[in-house]
Amino acid sequence: MDILLIIVSILLIAIVLLQSGKAEESNIITGSSSSLFKNRKERGGELFITRLTILLGTIFFVICLIQGF
Secondary structure (H helix, E strand, O other): OHHHHHHHHHHHHHHHHHOOOOOOOOHHHHOOOOOOOOOOOOOOHHHHHHHHHHHHHHHHHHHHHHHHO
């Protein structure tokens, strides 16, 4: 179970680093956030990476709960 947790952890770290940032402009520092939270549809590879991140995060959480008990 420890080896599986390590593998899932490494995959989760890698997939999070592959995600593109939601804030495309550098307006975060200046405080201008008018386009920061606008509705954006994810498509193709971006949608796949998001769903894979959710799946790996859930698997990681479940494994940690199982090992805790």
